[in-house]
Amino acid sequence: MTKINKAACIGGGVIGGAWAARFVLAGIDTNIFDPHPEAERIIGEVMANAERAYDMLTMAPLPPKGKLTFCKTVEEAVEGADWIQESVPERVDLKRNVITQIDAAADPKALIGSSTSGIMPTELQRDMKHPERMFVAHPYNPVYLLPLAELVGGEKTSKATLEEAKAKLTPIGMKGVIIKKEIEAFVGDRLLEAVWREGLWLIKDDICDTETLDDVIRYSFGMRWAQMGMFETYRIAGGEAGMRHFIAQFGPCLSWPWTKLMDVVDLDDALVDKIANQSDVQSGAYGFRELERIRDENLVGIMQTLKGSNGGQGWGAGKLLSDFETHLWKNAPKPEAKASDEPLRLLDIKVNPSWVDYNGHMTEYRYNQCFADAADALLRMIGVDMDYVADGHSYYTVESHVRMLAEAKLGDALYTTCQIIPSDDKKLHTFQWLHRASDGAVLATCEHLMLHVASAENKTIAAPAAILAKLKPLADAHAGLALPEAVGRHVGQKKA
Amino acid sequence: MTKINKAACIGGGVIGGAWAARFVLAGIDTNIFDPHPEAERIIGEVMANAERAYDMLTMAPLPPKGKLTFCKTVEEAVEGADWIQESVPERVDLKRNVITQIDAAADPKALIGSSTSGIMPTELQRDMKHPERMFVAHPYNPVYLLPLAELVGGEKTSKATLEEAKAKLTPIGMKGVIIKKEIEAFVGDRLLEAVWREGLWLIKDDICDTETLDDVIRYSFGMRWAQMGMFETYRIAGGEAGMRHFIAQFGPCLSWPWTKLMDVVDLDDALVDKIANQSDVQSGAYGFRELERIRDENLVGIMQTLKGSNGGQGWGAGKLLSDFETHLWKNAPKPEAKASDEPLRLLDIKVNPSWVDYNGHMTEYRYNQCFADAADALLRMIGVDMDYVADGHSYYTVESHVRMLAEAKLGDALYTTCQIIPSDDKKLHTFQWLHRASDGAVLATCEHLMLHVASAENKTIAAPAAILAKLKPLADAHAGLALPEAVGRHVGQKKA
Numbered sequence: 001m002t003k004i005n006k007a008a009c010i011g012g013g014v015i016g017g018a019w020a021a022r023f024v025l026a027g028i029d030t031n032i033f034d035p036h037p038e039a040e041r042i043i044g045e046v047m048a049n050a051e052r053a054y055d056m057l058t059m060a061p062l063p064p065k066g067k068l069t070f071c072k073t074v075e076e077a078v079e080g081a082d083w084i085q086e087s088v089p090e091r092v093d094l095k096r097n098v099i100t101q102i103d104a105a106a107d108p109k110a111l112i113g114s115s116t117s118g119i120m121p122t123e124l125q126r127d128m129k130h131p132e133r134m135f136v137a138h139p140y141n142p143v144y145l146l147p148l149a150e151l152v153g154g155e156k157t158s159k160a161t162l163e164e165a166k167a168k169l170t171p172i173g174m175k176g177v178i179i180k181k182e183i184e185a186f187v188g189d190r191l192l193e194a195v196w197r198e199g200l201w202l203i204k205d206d207i208c209d210t211e212t213l214d215d216v217i218r219y220s221f222g223m224r225w226a227q228m229g230m231f232e233t234y235r236i237a238g239g240e241a242g243m244r245h246f247i248a249q250f251g252p253c254l255s256w257p258w259t260k261l262m263d264v265v266d267l268d269d270a271l272v273d274k275i276a277n278q279s280d281v282q283s284g285a286y287g288f289r290e291l292e293r294i295r296d297e298n299l300v301g302i303m304q305t306l307k308g309s310n311g312g313q314g315w316g317a318g319k320l321l322s323d324f325e326t327h328l329w330k331n332a333p334k335p336e337a338k339a340s341d342e343p344l345r346l347l348d349i350k351v352n353p354s355w356v357d358y359n360g361h362m363t364e365y366r367y368n369q370c371f372a373d374a375a376d377a378l379l380r381m382i383g384v385d386m387d388y389v390a391d392g393h394s395y396y397t398v399e400s401h402v403r404m405l406a407e408a409k410l411g412d413a414l415y416t417t418c419q420i421i422p423s424d425d426k427k428l429h430t431f432q433w434l435h436r437a438s439d440g441a442v443l444a445t446c447e448h449l450m451l452h453v454a455s456a457e458n459k460t461i462a463a464p465a466a467i468l469a470k471l472k473p474l475a476d477a478h479a480g481l482a483l484p485e486a487v488g489r490h491v492g493q494k495k496a
Numbered sequence: 497m498t499k500i501n502k503a504a505c506i507g508g509g510v511i512g513g514a515w516a517a518r519f520v521l522a523g524i525d526t527n528i529f530d531p532h533p534e535a536e537r538i539i540g541e542v543m544a545n546a547e548r549a550y551d552m553l554t555m556a557p558l559p560p561k562g563k564l565t566f567c568k569t570v571e572e573a574v575e576g577a578d579w580i581q582e583s584v585p586e587r588v589d590l591k592r593n594v595i596t597q598i599d600a601a602a603d604p605k606a607l608i609g610s611s612t613s614g615i616m617p618t619e620l621q622r623d624m625k626h627p628e629r630m631f632v633a634h635p636y637n638p639v640y641l642l643p644l645a646e647l648v649g650g651e652k653t654s655k656a657t658l659e660e661a662k663a664k665l666t667p668i669g670m671k672g673v674i675i676k677k678e679i680e681a682f683v684g685d686r687l688l689e690a691v692w693r694e695g696l697w698l699i700k701d702d703i704c705d706t707e708t709l710d711d712v713i714r715y716s717f718g719m720r721w722a723q724m725g726m727f728e729t730y731r732i733a734g735g736e737a738g739m740r741h742f743i744a745q746f747g748p749c750l751s752w753p754w755t756k757l758m759d760v761v762d763l764d765d766a767l768v769d770k771i772a773n774q775s776d777v778q779s780g781a782y783g784f785r786e787l788e789r790i791r792d793e794n795l796v797g798i799m800q801t802l803k804g805s806n807g808g809q810g811w812g813a814g815k816l817l818s819d820f821e822t823h824l825w826k827n828a829p830k831p832e833a834k835a836s837d838e839p840l841r842l843l844d845i846k847v848n849p850s851w852v853d854y855n856g857h858m859t860e861y862r863y864n865q866c867f868a869d870a871a872d873a874l875l876r877m878i879g880v881d882m883d884y885v886a887d888g889h890s891y892y893t894v895e896s897h898v899r900m901l902a903e904a905k906l907g908d909a910l911y912t913t914c915q916i917i918p919s920d921d922k923k924l925h926t927f928q929w930l931h932r933a934s935d936g937a938v939l940a941t942c943e944h945l946m947l948h949v950a951s952a953e954n955k956t957i958a959a960p961a962a963i964l965a966k967l968k969p970l971a972d973a974h975a976g977l978a979l980p981e982a983v984g985r986h987v988g989q990k991k992a
Contacts, residue, residue: 140716148715194690214725219644220636222721227794229710243775298723305797369861
């Protein structure tokens with residue numbers, strides 16, 4: 001897969017910093033240049049948000065983090081980079097100068113993307129020597145979570161550049177969407193601008209306040225748009241007759257006097273005060289950091305939900321997440337079946353928001369999920385991966401005995417360990433512990449039994465030699481360990 | 497809580513039918529009048545979709561369904577109804593006539609809501625004798641899932657009417673939002689109209705195709721808008737300085753030439769063809785029913801995700817769902833601790849889309865979830881409900897031993913049964929079976945042990961007499977049952 005080998009971010013801040021986080025978390029060494037005196041602090045905060053979000057977003061193995069280097073000049077930052085992302089303030093002269101400077105210093109084959117939310121790339125590439133590799137890659141806040149980048153070429157941009165950019169975004173979990181023709185504000189901000197203009201009139205004219213307007217969005221079409229867009233939604237609204245029927249029915253509304261969009265609202269002090277005050281009433285109970293945290297948790301949850309959609313095939317941003325995870329698994333170093341006479345550490349996780357009850361405690365069945373995921377990790381370690389399962393064999397869990405010893409709380413870092421219990425060639429019998437990372441305390445244990453099966457026949461058969469050859473050294477290394485006291489215990493059995 | 501006692505839907509179809517589904521599933525007897533020759537079929541289909549969606553949406557106990565009655569006249573339909581919802585085609589003369597007819601026949605105190613998506617209520621109430629009780633209640637498709645209803649009064653509508661309407665929507669799981677002043681298209685359709693106009697230009701001018709436009713929405717701000725709206729999202733974008741900072745930064749864009757909204761696009765044949773053809777390319781691989789199913793599953797998943805948000809307190813539509821469930825639990829008949837010498841049937845569920853792996857099989861830990869939820873149902877049966885837990889006592893699960901015997905598949909209806917195993921006053925020891933409803937086959941068993949605790953001290957104590965008094969008859973009735981063969985078994989134990 002085409003990929004970015006080294007990245008440079010010119011301009012940090014909320015957008016540039018989040019691009020850096022995307023790169024670094026995907027294992028790409030990244031240089032950053034930002035003359036702002038607080039650049040390191042701001043980028044550090046964005047990076048922390050991104051890491052927190054990724055912890056919740058996926059259990060797939062992220063590669064070792066890329067190295068983040070703060071540079072003193074644009075020239076130093078772009079050296080050796082094959083993707084350079086410009087995210088300086090939104091002024092055409094400033095952006096054009098910075099991009100011209102990048103162009104002069106960078107490898108002529110390096111891609112140069114601009115984060116501009118509205119300036120046409122033709123404007124920005126005007127003074128470049130190698131303008132064919134410059135384009136707009138317009139992301140959406142929070143950039144570390146929302147996958148979209150609008151890719152827009154200028155008059156001098158080559159078609160190959162846009163295709164290459166799109167391909168290179170995939171391995172960092174992003175969705176590059178090529179816009180056919182450049183216009184100011186591209187596609188997304190055109191749509192947002194339309195809503196923003198109309199919304200301002202509704203507030204100014206006292207039709208509703210900001211909270212009501214937001215409620216109208218989020219209790220209705222917002223949830224439609226998270227998964228389908230406008231046209232696909234309306235296709236369904238058209239019923240069996242589809243899009244044509246919808247347009248026939250609702251097209252005429254266009255000529256009704258339903259809008260004040262022809263006028264631009266005057267954002268005078270009175271209107272700014274009104275909006276700011278209404279916004280305080282609406283959201284003031286939550287601090288900025290708190291709202292940001294809630295937003296990110298919700299985005300994670302929505303993407304995870306969409307990942308399970310469409311019979312498990314994934315849908316929209318969830319399909320993209322699923323593809324990203326497949327990519328991560330494929331590129332992760334095969335977990336080495338490294339024999340050890342200690343229990344194997346299999347899983348490192350955090351208790352995420354969707355796992356807790358209203359007391360903030362991890363829900364009962366999530367303990368089982370931890371142990372089941374750890375068993376999957378052991379399987380991958382001995383060669384039972386997606387390809388193996390696709391070939392018609394697998395291990396099925398048939399029994400598990402979980403003892404819950406202490407609570408896990410929201411945000412707790414946890415890990416599991418596993419001892420292999422001697423068994424025969426058809427069985428994989430283990431004893432697992434769930435630990436709290438901060439002090440190693442055991443929160444739960446699980447005695448777990450899997451059988452090796454031929455899936456189509458649904459029949460238990462011995463595992464093949466290749467699998468057993470990987471399992472045996474692990475099991476042998478544990479042969480000298482005493483059996484955990486709880487092995488062979490039944491529910492309610494008194495302690496010995 | 498103020499509630500609707502009897503509803504009438506004048507006009508079926510996709511909107512009216514879905515209102516009827518909302519009412520009926522909330523236990524409200526509902527009359528329906530629609531002269532369309534296929535009204536019964538259409539409403540039947542909407543009702544089936546709604547029931548399927550509710551099955552996935554909540555485990556809370558819906559009341560027994562209300563009675564749905566097809567009537568031959570408006571007069572017959574409105575008799576005895578205290579909420580009458582008009583959903584006839586979007587023509588002002590037709591709607592006004594129907595509403596005037598409803599007004600003449602209905603109880604003068606009955607609320608009359610119109611589903612119009614754009615006509616001002618003052619226009620509709622013009623000829624009414626009792627116009628003060630008439631308003632717009634504008635819902636969003638699919639009405640059985642999306643909770644929003646914009647409530648808009650006309651010149652003659654009383655304020656009390658809007659407040660009453662809002663209060664009466666809560667117990668049917670909807671969010672009534674009162675719009676301060678009437679304008680054509682109210683708030684939601686103003687915003688949608690703005691995006692629709694701008695979007696049509698983008699397609700006509702070949703800036704992008706319909707699929708790209710939809711992708712731009714759903715991979716980015718669509719997911720923001722599902723949870724927050726526009727103003728709250730921008731408040732975060734403003735950073736610590738909030739809304740004022742955001743407006744200062746982005747307000748000026750308003751005067752840029754970023755829009756063609758001043759013109760209305762001509763929806764000529766060429767443009768209709770273009771949109772319809774692009775839409776076929778984008779979505780044609782899925783049939784209408786399939787898209788509808790995927791949409792509904794995604795909406796369910798998004799609402800469930802938002803229910804777990806904000807540390808389990810819920811957020812937006814998820815908070816609303818949580819409140820709706822609390823209402824359902826409070827109003828459900830207390831599960832009778834009816835002693836039986838058969839195992840108790842505790843839980844009836846369906847395998848929902850978020851529970852299956854990519855093979856369409858229920859994931860391992862969801863078996864545990866079924867048994868945990870069944871244990872909760874048993875607890876409620878003996879008086880351990882939310883109030884009891886809030887008072888400082890609860891039962892905590894300490895051990896469970898699950899044996900998985902067969903697969904459960906997406907959509908399978910399942911139920912659990914439970915035998916109480918003799919124990920002491922501190923313990924609740926049970927043995928549970930998970931059955932497939934179609935043939936009663938046992939898919940899994942669970943031996944389960946809970947301890948009664950004083951939560952604050954985290955200390956095991958005997959359950960109080962009131963709880964034991966409810967538990968004892970259930971346990972006594974099971975005393976004569978043979979112990980299930982698997983009780984006291986350990987993992988991997990050979991069958992006797």
